[in-house]
Amino acid sequence: MDKVKVVVADDHSIVRLGIREVVQRDPRFAVVGVAASPSELVQLCREQAPDIVITDYNMPGDDVYGDGLKLIGYLLRQFPQTRVLIYTMLSNNLILSSLYDLGVSGVVLKSGDIDEIRVAVDTLQHGRIYRGAHMQAANSVLASGDDIQGRIASLSAKEFEVLRHFVSGLSVGDIAQQLNRSVKTVSAQKIAAMRKLEVDSDQALLTFCVKANLFQ
Template identity: 50%
Template sequence: MKKTKIILADDHPLVLIGVREVIEQDLRFVVVDSASGPSDLIAKIPVARPDIIVTDFAMPGDSVFGDGLKLIAYLTRTFPDVKLLVLTMLTNPIIVSALYDAGVHGVVFKGDSLNDILAALFAIRSNRRYIPASLQASLRASSGAESVGERIKTLSPREYEVLRHFVGGESVQDIARHFNRSIKTVSGHKVAAMQKLGITTDQQLITFCITTELFQ
């Protein structure tokens, strides 16, 4: 059986040790190298030739490649054949949405079980995206008898565009300026769209759009 090669990156040595121990429980995966920061990681990728990079989202102190979304964008652009799994303490749905938009194949929250890393790696190894269970919970709670596809089809073109801009990180005020409409009108489109989708909160809305890949 061909093993999936993995390189780890985190600026905390104990995290690297813990993640390595979890991954090496499964004989389908092998950790070929580890890095303590962005520059170290990028220098090691051409030599290690990993199939998957498991990297922390925030690794401070790198003045060359940065960290966070800047680093993720660089990795997806420079190493398009390598899949990315991001570990993060951040659960802000806007940031998580931006990560998937940037091309990552999975996100694991550091507050969740380390065993979720294995579940994520298995999904990614099988060419599937991994969505954390905590992100999917609100989507399942809001699902009714009507299928997701049917609910999406009920959106008007304007409602769809308002949601697309909102999930992209714009405020209702920004969207109103973009479309030259009043804030009340744009807010009405957003509320109507959420009602059609069976969603009651902004976090549920963003989770829904990520999970269904509505704007991919």
């Protein structure tokens, strides 16, 4: 019986080695490649056609494929037969739950036990979705209405920029620092964007952005 082919991607070598060791303890799995960047990951997917990809959520510094939702969305579209498992430090349940809406097959937190990866890949190998104990059920809803593109088009460039950073997992304070704006200004721009998109909570805003492929 052929082994399940796995590709591992993380920008930290010690993490890559750790994941590889854990996965290959199970003789059913074979790590056929490791990547240190999104570009390397995409190339391995093209060359190896892996059954499972285990990838970090944040791998900055790649201008071609980016990271976060942009990279994950690309993987899911271009390699639909490959199941994607996210291994991340991210702990924002709004974003984690939305990753499932996007189509990932599982999420494992780096803050937990690395051996959880073995449980996750076993779950994926059996064709199921892996949801760790850290995950809470979340509604998969897209803001209703008949003019979604019109709402998106009404966003200003600065509001769009704030949303892009919000979807990547940054807080209002982090976004303010990143964009060199005041927290008050960023907060006002986020609220204005929510009003234009007709959403009334962070969960609804995040889900709208993901389901509408706003940053793909």
